[in-house]
Amino acid sequence: MAAETLVKAGVQVDVYDAMPSVGRKFLLAGRGGLNLTHSEPAAAFRSRFGARASQVSPWLEQFDVQALRQWAHDLGTETFVGSSGRVFPKEMKAAPLLRAWLQRLRASGVKVHARHVWRGWTDDGALLLDTPQGTTVRRADAVVLALGGGSWSRLGSDGAWQSLLEDKGVVVAPLQPANCGFLADWSPYFSERFAGQPLKSVAIAPQGDFGMRRGECMVTSDGLEGGLLYAWSASLRDAVLTKGQALLHVDLLPARDYAHVLEQVTWPRGSRSWSSHLGSRLGLHGVKVGLLRECLAKEAFEHPETLAAAIKCLPVRLYGMRPLDEAISTAGGVRFESVNQDSMLLSLPGVFCAGEMLDWEAPTGGYLLTACFASGHVAGQGVLRWLGLSAG
Ligand SMILES: Cc1cc2nc3c(=O)[nH]c(=O)nc-3n(C[C@H](O)[C@H](O)[C@H](O)COP(=O)(O)OP(=O)(O)OC[C@H]3O[C@@H](n4cnc5c(N)ncnc54)[C@H](O)[C@@H]3O)c2cc1C
Numbered sequence: 001m002a003a004e005t006l007v008k009a010g011v012q013v014d015v016y017d018a019m020p021s022v023g024r025k026f027l028l029a030g031r032g033g034l035n036l037t038h039s040e041p042a043a044a045f046r047s048r049f050g051a052r053a054s055q056v057s058p059w060l061e062q063f064d065v066q067a068l069r070q071w072a073h074d075l076g077t078e079t080f081v082g083s084s085g086r087v088f089p090k091e092m093k094a095a096p097l098l099r100a101w102l103q104r105l106r107a108s109g110v111k112v113h114a115r116h117v118w119r120g121w122t123d124d125g126a127l128l129l130d131t132p133q134g135t136t137v138r139r140a141d142a143v144v145l146a147l148g149g150g151s152w153s154r155l156g157s158d159g160a161w162q163s164l165l166e167d168k169g170v171v172v173a174p175l176q177p178a179n180c181g182f183l184a185d186w187s188p189y190f191s192e193r194f195a196g197q198p199l200k201s202v203a204i205a206p207q208g209d210f211g212m213r214r215g216e217c218m219v220t221s222d223g224l225e226g227g228l229l230y231a232w233s234a235s236l237r238d239a240v241l242t243k244g245q246a247l248l249h250v251d252l253l254p255a256r257d258y259a260h261v262l263e264q265v266t267w268p269r270g271s272r273s274w275s276s277h278l279g280s281r282l283g284l285h286g287v288k289v290g291l292l293r294e295c296l297a298k299e300a301f302e303h304p305e306t307l308a309a310a311i312k313c314l315p316v317r318l319y320g321m322r323p324l325d326e327a328i329s330t331a332g333g334v335r336f337e338s339v340n341q342d343s344m345l346l347s348l349p350g351v352f353c354a355g356e357m358l359d360w361e362a363p364t365g366g367y368l369l370t371a372c373f374a375s376g377h378v379a380g381q382g383v384l385r386w387l388g389l390s391a392g
Contacts, residue, residue: 001063001373002144002354005380007108009389014138015105016116016129017156023098024155025148029369030094036072036079037065037087037366048367050234052360055336059374062381068373075100086366118147120164142350142383146376149330149356150175159330161357169347171335177327178361179233179368181225182246183320190294195221197287203254204228206235207247207315214254219287223318224248230328231363237321237331250314252288262308274301284311291316329368331361342382343375350386354379 003013015022029035038045045065049056069079069087077089077097089097106112117130126137145165148157162172197219203212215228229236232248239246253261264281278284284292295314300306324330334353338346343358345351355372362368384390 001376002380018117019156033092035366037370039081063374063377146354151327173332175332177324178331179230179328181322182318183223203251248316266304333359352379
């Protein structure tokens with residue numbers, strides 16, 4: 001997006017990418033339907049960036065959801081708003097959009113150099129690049145680094161830029177998994193029996209947060225995974241990192257209130273097992289009952305109030321995150337105090353940053369790509385200002 005902003009203004013642009021082709025993570029995002037952005041009101045959209053909302057909002061003011069949808073439209077990709085408010089290309093694919101975009105960029109003069117791994121700078125400030133033909137040196141009037149976070153390193157974003165920038169005085173917050181799976185201490189029985197099963201129609205929130213969110217997540221062999229969990233991944237991760245664990249509260253029956261659940265669990269059970277009693281009175285079956293048994297002491301089943309409270313608010317202890325490489329996105333990165341409002345590095349004038357390598361995060365929902373595109377646009381505008389040019 002920075003390249004596009006620059007070439008439109010008549011600047012000669014060269015794009016270097018470590019991989020044999022560009023946009024591999026974008027293509028991967030396309031496998032899940034390519035959630036490009038979200039249609040919710042701007043204030044709600046901005047709030048998704050949490051503690052970094054005030055840094056990301058100016059990007060979105062320059063390149064907003066409508067601008068992104070128009071950009072896709074101009075490239076021949078119509079978008080639609082799904083029932084959740086998320087915005088997708090009608091084809092639910094990234095490849096046609098990326099293809100059309102690269103064609104347009106190349107036609108307007110952008111040169112794309114694949115298999116060029118940036119390794120830092122020479123003593124006199126030129127870019128050092130490893131290529132299949134050996135190391136080469138390139139000079140530029142300005143540089144935009146858009147090197148991604150640290151997840152899915154096989155697609156190119158390996159986070160190796162951290163030390164190169166830290167050596168130049170740039171402050172980088174440690175890269176952490178965002179929108180990631182979490183680890184729980186499941187018993188072998190629970191793990192073997194229920195791994196791979198979805199917990200459907202539940203609501204969850206970290207301990208201390210009363211804004212339970214409804215949805216679905218997946219039991220894995222060593223924890224929990226999935227969209228509903230991702231929505232809380234920042235606060236769960238911060239609890240794990242600061243306290244060594246996070247307590248997740250799970251409402252197994254969000255459509256029923258506590259009084260109803262209590263009434264049903266108090267109903268005489270006769271000779272029926274707890275599983276069949278909870279199944280017939282409350283429709284609780286399979287993995288939900290399994291989770292209840294896994295996280296609740298056996299004796300608690302004999303106390304209706306405790307059991308009903310657990311069904312409505314079951315504490316599940318999480319003690320870690322799945323590795324960064326598996327995460328959908330990355331938290332941490334170049335701290336905002338190291339860049340100016342154009343995303344230019346204060347310690348490296350003429351070098352700009354864009355995308356996930358900056359220190360912000362957001363849940364899934366199209367917020368990640370939108371902010372990446374917007375920050376690329378902002379970096380491009382910043383370069384134009386740096387070069388003393390105006391946008392074309
Ligand atoms: C499975 C999955 C699904 C996703 N789905 C969605 C979705 O539906 N909606 C959404 O909004 N977001 C989604 N995302 C997140 C989104 O894809 C990323 O936030 C976005 O791609 C980040 O863009 P970026 O340009 O900052 O980094 P990247 O897309 O990671 O690109 C960084 C580029 O820099 C190159 N590079 C890195 N280091 C070097 C170097 N030293 N030299 C040269 N080149 C280098 C890499 O090869 C790569 O091409 C998804 C992510 C994953 C993993």
